[in-house]
Every structure is written in C-alpha cells, then in structure tokens.
Amino acid sequence: MSSPIIITGYETHDVRFPTSLSGDGTDAMNTDCDYSSAYVSLLTNSELVGHGMTFTIGRGNDIVCAAIGEVANRLVGKEVEALFANMGKTWDYLLADSQLRWIGPEKGVIHIATGAVDNALWDMFAKARRKPLWKLIVDMSPEELVNATVFRYITDAITPEEALAMLKEKEKTKSEREAHAREVGYPAYVTSAGWLGYSDEKVARLTKEAVSQGFNHFKMKVGADVASDIRRGKIIRSIIDDPSHLPPTLAPRDPNSPALAGKNAGPTGCVLMIDANQVWDVPQAIAYVSQLAEPLRPWFIEEPTAPDDILGHAAVREALRPLGVGVATGEHAHNRMVFKQLLQAKAIDVCQIDSCRLAGVSEVLSVLLMAAKFGIPVCPHAGGVGLCEYVIHLSLIDYIAISGSMERNVLEFVDHLHEHFITPCSINAQGRYNAPSNENEGYSIEMKKQSIAEYEWPNGTYWQSVKK
Numbered sequence: 001m002s003s004p005i006i007i008t009g010y011e012t013h014d015v016r017f018p019t020s021l022s023g024d025g026t027d028a029m030n031t032d033c034d035y036s037s038a039y040v041s042l043l044t045n046s047e048l049v050g051h052g053m054t055f056t057i058g059r060g061n062d063i064v065c066a067a068i069g070e071v072a073n074r075l076v077g078k079e080v081e082a083l084f085a086n087m088g089k090t091w092d093y094l095l096a097d098s099q100l101r102w103i104g105p106e107k108g109v110i111h112i113a114t115g116a117v118d119n120a121l122w123d124m125f126a127k128a129r130r131k132p133l134w135k136l137i138v139d140m141s142p143e144e145l146v147n148a149t150v151f152r153y154i155t156d157a158i159t160p161e162e163a164l165a166m167l168k169e170k171e172k173t174k175s176e177r178e179a180h181a182r183e184v185g186y187p188a189y190v191t192s193a194g195w196l197g198y199s200d201e202k203v204a205r206l207t208k209e210a211v212s213q214g215f216n217h218f219k220m221k222v223g224a225d226v227a228s229d230i231r232r233g234k235i236i237r238s239i240i241d242d243p244s245h246l247p248p249t250l251a252p253r254d255p256n257s258p259a260l261a262g263k264n265a266g267p268t269g270c271v272l273m274i275d276a277n278q279v280w281d282v283p284q285a286i287a288y289v290s291q292l293a294e295p296l297r298p299w300f301i302e303e304p305t306a307p308d309d310i311l312g313h314a315a316v317r318e319a320l321r322p323l324g325v326g327v328a329t330g331e332h333a334h335n336r337m338v339f340k341q342l343l344q345a346k347a348i349d350v351c352q353i354d355s356c357r358l359a360g361v362s363e364v365l366s367v368l369l370m371a372a373k374f375g376i377p378v379c380p381h382a383g384g385v386g387l388c389e390y391v392i393h394l395s396l397i398d399y400i401a402i403s404g405s406m407e408r409n410v411l412e413f414v415d416h417l418h419e420h421f422i423t424p425c426s427i428n429a430q431g432r433y434n435a436p437s438n439e440n441e442g443y444s445i446e447m448k449k450q451s452i453a454e455y456e457w458p459n460g461t462y463w464q465s466v467k468k
C-alpha cells in the first residue's frame with residue numbers, strides 16, 4: 001500500500017495586474033481597478049498540488065494573502081483522502097477556528113480567504129481524480145453531492161433531504177445534459193463593451209465585435225450620469241438590434257422564444273442588461289432606473305443598491321416590475337445566508353453567485369441548490385482575473401446536476417487576462433463557453449509561473465520596472 005498523501009504546506013502570491021491604466025473594469029463605484037489575485041497553492045508530499053485564488057481589485061490583496069495563510073495552516077498535516085471523503089465536513093472544519101471566526105464570521109477578508117483555500121482543495125480533489133472540477137462533481141451520486149454541500153444556517157430554506165430528492169430527480173437525465181453541454185457550450189454574455197471609462201467610439205466598436213462573435217446578451221455599466229447612460233445605451237441598442245451586424249452564419253433569434261421571453265429582447269433577439277455596482281440608495285435606484293427603462297429596455301438592473309440590503313432589493317424589484325425591469329445581484333453577497341434571504345424575500349430575478357466571494361465550491365453548491373428550489377436562474381458573476389476560468393465549472397454543475405436548465409441563463413464573460421492561466425476558458429463561434437475538457441486542469445485556475453514572477457506585488461519584474 002502506498003503511503004497516504006498529506007498536505008505539507010502552502011504558498012501564497014499577491015499578484016496584481018495594472019488594469020487601471022486602460023480603464024478596463026471601470027464602473028460607477030470602482031474607478032481604478034488593478035485586477036488582482038490572492039493566490040494559493042496547497043502542497044503535498046507527492047506530485048499533487050491544489051491551486052486556488054480569490055479576486056480583489058488591488059490594495060488589500062496582501063491582507064487577503066495573510067488571511068489565506070491563516071486558513072491554509074489548518075490543512076497542514078491532514079491526509080487528503082480524509083478531507084475529500086466529505087467536503088462539506090471539511091468546509092465546516094476550515095471555518096471552525098474559534099479565533100479566526102471573530103474576524104468574520106463568514107464575511108469579509110477571512111471569508112474570501114477561505115474561498116481561495118476551499119477552491120484550492122477542490123482543485124486538488126479534481127486533479128487527484130483526473131477530471132475537470134465540474135466533471136468530478138456531476139459524477140458524484142446525489143448522496144455524495146449533498147455531503148459536499150454546506151447546510152448550516154439554511155435548513156429553513158432547504159434541508160439535505162429535500163436537496164437529495166431534487167438531485168435524484170435530475171440524476172436520470174444527467175448524461176444527456178452533459179453530452180448536450182459538451183456539444184453546444186454554455187450561454188455567455190459580454191460586459192467588456194460597456195465599461196464606464198470607455199469612449200462612445202470604443203463602446204460601439206466593442207459592441208459590434210461582440211455581436212459578430214455570436215454573443216446575444218450584453219451588459220453596460222450605469223449610474224454616473226443619466227444622460228450619458230441613455231446616450232451610451234442607445235448606441236449599444238442601435239447596434240445589437242440591427243440585423244445587419246449579425247454574423248452571416250447566425251439568424252436573428254426569436255425574442256418570444258422560451259430562452260428570451262420576458263428579457264426585453266429586441267428584433268434580433270439581443271438582450272441588454274445594466275449594472276450600477278451599488279451606487280444608489282433605494283429611492284434613487286427606483287427613480288434612476290425608471291428613466292432608463294423605456295429608452296434602453298434592459299432585462300435587469302444589477303446591484304442597484306448596497307449588497308447587504310435584502311429588503312431594499314425587494315423594494316426596488318417591486319417598484320420596477322410594472323416597467324418590465326428585473327433585479328439581479330450577488331457578486332458581493334458574502335455568504336449563503338444572504339442568498340437565502342434574497343430568495344425568501346423575493347428580492348431577485350437573477351442570482352449572481354461569485355466563485356470566490358462565497359467561501360469556495362461547497363458554499364456555492366448550497367446556493368445553487370437553493371436557487372433551483374426557488375426557481376431563480378443562476379448567472380454567475382465573472383470577469384476580473386480568473387473568475388471566468390472558475391465559473392464555467394459552476395454553471396455546468398448547475399445545468400447538469402442541479403437545476404437542469406441553461407437556455408435562460410447566461411454566464412458573464414470578459415475577455416481580459418486569460419493569457420495568464422495554463423488552461424484558460426474559451427468561447428465557441430456561437431458566443432458560448434466551451435466545457436473544460438482537460439483531465440489535468442482541475443478547477444482551471446493554475447496561473448503561469450512567469451505571470452506570477454512578472455506581476456507579483458511589489459517585487460515582480462513589472463512592478464519593479466514601474467518603480468524605476
């Protein structure tokens with residue numbers, strides 16, 4: 001018998017990319033983002049390594065790395081197979097340091113640090129089984145998947161028994177959905193045409209490019225100025241609603257089809273969404289979006305107000321419903337309890353989980369199960385750095401094993417910084433994410449050593465050259 005594989009240590013890296021120089025990622029709240037990765041590698045007494053990260057936008061990334069070290073320390077000396085055997089229990093253990101708990105609990109720096117570590121462990125688990133992460137999870141039995149999920153504090157919304165029944169119901173048809181997703185990919189949408197820091201010309205050019213690449217859902221940032229939002233939004237709508245911009249291989253989609261009904265799609269079947277990144281109070285959100293509703297006809301307003309304000313989101317949703325505009329949120333919802341309440345309070349039309357603000361895959365599974373039970377589509381937040389690499393796995397799990405549907409869902413796609421990853425995500429000619437297929441890619445988040453050497457802050461070669 002070979003000796004057990006044990007976690008022997010970890011490395012963290014504070015990696016920052018100078019995206020603030022180009023205006024990438026700019027919105028009404030975040031005006032100078034340096035997309036950053038608080039990156040961790042869990043090391044073992046074997047070849048097996050697990051990589052994970054959480055995303056930040058610059059300053060403070062060092063604080064997250066310090067917290068990652070505190071959480072990762074809990075795994076040193078543990079046998080990996082014992083951890084893999086019940087990832088829900090492992091997650092509870094990661095969270096159970098009675099002193100670290102005080103600087104959360106389950107929110108802020110310590111929680112996103114836990115996300116990086118939990119994701120690294122899942123990456124290691126998937127690599128140990130020679131499967132991409134999504135495949136590892138969809139191949140689990142309903143019982144195993146329930147064991148991998150966190151249920152603490154959400155059993156008033158979903159119990160393990162209910163989750164088990166839901167998963168068993170979907171189990172029979174999993175293989176058909178897996179084959180379908182491998183063939184057609186997972187629907188995506190584009191955000192990078194509509195950053196607030198881009199000129200009108202750049203917005204128009206990028207929108208035309210995105211249409212020609214097959215995308216049919218587009219998001220723009222709003223909230224700095226009504227007149228300018230209407231002007232930019234009309235530019236985008238004039239392009240996406242014009243059949244002459246569609247690629248020759250793609251026919252216009254039916255705006256009344258099941259995939260598009262209720263999304264205010266235009267004549268080509270293209271959909272516009274708007275994102276305020278939390279800038280408004282509740283009455284302001286209602287007043288502002290009411291002005292955009294008619295000229296721009298968005299499907300939803302994303303993050304209209306503070307991410308913790310569950311009842312505020314419910315009020316905005318209620319007020320905007322007669323105008324045909326929905327509400328989406330979740331990229332800053334810091335744990336499953338916030339999602340539970342958003343669902344219970346009927347505050348959202350679309351659930352936007354974040355792969356590393358929630359504390360890793362086990363907590364994401366909790367939210368996917370709750371959203372499926374409440375009948376709310378999950379459209380994960382992505383972009384930044386590494387988030388697109390992560391989320392395709394989560395959406396495939398949602399479609400194949402949990403909700404069973406994907407044609408009304410759209411997964412955010414932003415074409416930045418993928419070149420720094422060894423197995424970057426990819427998009428097919430229909431504007432959909434391809435299913436990751438490399439048996440050694442785990443959670444697809446391993447960063448190139450050269451990128452770390454260049455962009456590690458403050459001593460990487462890029463940052464040293466800027467200093468000079």
Ligand SMILES: [Mg+2]
Nearest residue numbers: 275302303331
């Ligand atoms: Mg957003």
